[in-house]
Amino acid sequence: MSGEGIRTISIAGTGNVAFNLAPALYKAGFEIRCILGRNPENTAELASMVQARPVRTVDEIDADTELLILALPDQVIPGFSLSIKNAGMFNGIMAHTSGSQSLGAITQHHAGGGVFYPLQSFTKLTRPEFSGVPICIEGATPLISSSLVMVAKALSGDVRLIDTGQRALIHLAAVFASNFSNYMYSVADCLLAKSTVDPDILLPLIRETAMRIHGGDAANLQTGPAVRRDWSTIDMHLSMLRNNPDIREIYKTISELIVKLKDTGGAC
Amino acid sequence: MSGEGIRTISIAGTGNVAFNLAPALYKAGFEIRCILGRNPENTAELASMVQARPVRTVDEIDADTELLILALPDQVIPGFSLSIKNAGMFNGIMAHTSGSQSLGAITQHHAGGGVFYPLQSFTKLTRPEFSGVPICIEGATPLISSSLVMVAKALSGDVRLIDTGQRALIHLAAVFASNFSNYMYSVADCLLAKSTVDPDILLPLIRETAMRIHGGDAANLQTGPAVRRDWSTIDMHLSMLRNNPDIREIYKTISELIVKLKDTGGAC
Numbered sequence: 001m002s003g004e005g006i007r008t009i010s011i012a013g014t015g016n017v018a019f020n021l022a023p024a025l026y027k028a029g030f031e032i033r034c035i036l037g038r039n040p041e042n043t044a045e046l047a048s049m050v051q052a053r054p055v056r057t058v059d060e061i062d063a064d065t066e067l068l069i070l071a072l073p074d075q076v077i078p079g080f081s082l083s084i085k086n087a088g089m090f091n092g093i094m095a096h097t098s099g100s101q102s103l104g105a106i107t108q109h110h111a112g113g114g115v116f117y118p119l120q121s122f123t124k125l126t127r128p129e130f131s132g133v134p135i136c137i138e139g140a141t142p143l144i145s146s147s148l149v150m151v152a153k154a155l156s157g158d159v160r161l162i163d164t165g166q167r168a169l170i171h172l173a174a175v176f177a178s179n180f181s182n183y184m185y186s187v188a189d190c191l192l193a194k195s196t197v198d199p200d201i202l203l204p205l206i207r208e209t210a211m212r213i214h215g216g217d218a219a220n221l222q223t224g225p226a227v228r229r230d231w232s233t234i235d236m237h238l239s240m241l242r243n244n245p246d247i248r249e250i251y252k253t254i255s256e257l258i259v260k261l262k263d264t265g266g267a268c
Numbered sequence: 269m270s271g272e273g274i275r276t277i278s279i280a281g282t283g284n285v286a287f288n289l290a291p292a293l294y295k296a297g298f299e300i301r302c303i304l305g306r307n308p309e310n311t312a313e314l315a316s317m318v319q320a321r322p323v324r325t326v327d328e329i330d331a332d333t334e335l336l337i338l339a340l341p342d343q344v345i346p347g348f349s350l351s352i353k354n355a356g357m358f359n360g361i362m363a364h365t366s367g368s369q370s371l372g373a374i375t376q377h378h379a380g381g382g383v384f385y386p387l388q389s390f391t392k393l394t395r396p397e398f399s400g401v402p403i404c405i406e407g408a409t410p411l412i413s414s415s416l417v418m419v420a421k422a423l424s425g426d427v428r429l430i431d432t433g434q435r436a437l438i439h440l441a442a443v444f445a446s447n448f449s450n451y452m453y454s455v456a457d458c459l460l461a462k463s464t465v466d467p468d469i470l471l472p473l474i475r476e477t478a479m480r481i482h483g484g485d486a487a488n489l490q491t492g493p494a495v496r497r498d499w500s501t502i503d504m505h506l507s508m509l510r511n512n513p514d515i516r517e518i519y520k521t522i523s524e525l526i527v528k529l530k531d532t533g534g535a536c
Contacts, residue, residue, distance in 0.1 A: 179492030181449035199484035210478030216467035224447030
């Protein structure tokens, strides 16, 4: 197992995280040895972007790669870690990128385990700059932690040591902060799509709402009919949603929770 | 009633909209005649910011102000319009700034009615630039519409003629896009506030999620466990929320709706 100063990295996975992380690591000067994926086209595409060798099985991964990053779906991480153990030749650090899997998902089969969790929402279409992305690091040993921190610092100015429990909570919070807010945007889009109004009209509002919050003050910045207890507007909106029972129900539920927010001073 | 080329404006109200709109109009070169408010301190404060006269009653408003903007709570707009009629001396254009009130809320009592609705979320603490804020205009006559459009164009590069029905729909969509997404941020804050993790860790994620959408494509950009049908993560999150029944319930409901989003191709 190598110590600090990792220079060679292989990546398992060809999903949204891999397609963002591999090019960022390559650009930061790391040598990307192998890209492992089941889909030959995606694997070849990503491998060629980072001058790596596309491989299809665990046995083909360079045994002397210092760091193997598992950018894989949560549920396959423990099994992958087992298959690495069974292949019996990989001796480097193996780190997953999952918010919700424990460090133990790797260390149960491979002592040199770690977590390299970039807290950002990636799609293949959108490539946010890594420099501002918080990267949460956990290592099975202090040496592994510090090795992973050094890799992370080559990508981002915001690197933090975060344990499995904290990471699970961050991931849960991120579902609200990103996935659920994006769902709210998609409801808004959909409502306007039924009219002649261009959904782009909402973009300055959405961006201002996201840009103005800082340091846990979202509750203080809450605006809208519910926080004003403007029941007549709320009733009008519920009536406009009468043909849309699902959306009507969440409008009602969230409005009630926003009213409570003001009473209790916190959302949970 | 004056035609195009409005130069003098009075404003009724000293809330978040008035505290953002009055300084923007003043800065754009309009003469602000009166600020009307019930709270003497707020009224004096805002009036002094824009070199206007603070007034407390409808009778004190300059009768020859060309435009009177009602930046007032929705429910008081019809009554205010009636009190202007009863005072009997105001002859200019009177426009409200509400997303949900009809043009008729004014024109039922005052023929020179209009709507001047800036689609943005304002607080006294946050003063977004007006230049990018969409301003939705409606006028009782084409002359009023064009007069209000000219005022709006002095503030913003995005001015649109929007009728009462479209405006109500935009306002409803805005509640989802801004108020409900902000509520999701406040839940995320609250979950992290119970740990040692600084809620600021979520800001790059929140901002990327808001900045990357364009033109009604939020549904296509949906990420997270629900859109991946990652039931084991969803079950883990529900179990982490077991002591928080309200938040647990909206997690469940929104996750189910995100699953549907992918099935149906749209949120509503």
